[in-house]
Amino acid sequence: MAPPFGAPVDAGPFGAPSGxxxxxxxxxxxxxxxxxxxxxxxxxPVAPPQAIEVAFLDGxxxxxxxxxxxxxxxxxxxxxxSTAFVAGDVLVGQPPAGGWSGALRLELHAGLASEExxxxxxxxxxxxxxx
Numbered sequence: 001m002a003p004p005f006g007a008p009v010d011a012g013p014f015g016a017p018s019g020x021x022x023x024x025x026x027x028x029x030x031x032x033x034x035x036x037x038x039x040x041x042x043x044x045p046v047a048p049p050q051a052i053e054v055a056f057l058d059g060x061x062x063x064x065x066x067x068x069x070x071x072x073x074x075x076x077x078x079x080x081x082s083t084a085f086v087a088g089d090v091l092v093g094q095p096p097a098g099g100w101s102g103a104l105r106l107e108l109h110a111g112l113a114s115e116e117x118x119x120x121x122x123x124x125x126x127x128x129x130x131x
């Protein structure tokens with residue numbers, strides 16, 4: 001999954017999340033940093049003014065990696081103006097002006113990292129089910 005206006009990401013010969021250069025004899029396991037849950041649950045409707053919280057396993061999101069790695073996009077993949085930031089140990093996605101509406105996704109891309117330096121294991125698109 002490519003970020004808005006970005007090039008597709010090559011997962012390498014081993015596939016995501018363990019991409020690497022061809023020719024390596026052994027795959028060296030990388031530290032994993034991955035989504036563990038969302039609040040509300042990603043299958044639950046979200047009220048228009050409600051923030052979405054994303055929790056992670058194996059690390060706390062690095063606030064410096066959020067601006068270029070977290071986007072809200074509409075059904076055609078066009079970015080929608082919204083704000084994402086780290087609060088405590090979760091990533092918070094604020095709704096755009098006017099609230100959540102229509103077919104939107106919260107996309108987390110490969111540049112998102114933990115404070116320990118581990119990159120997001122795989123890009124993920126979380127559907128936003130607006131009430």
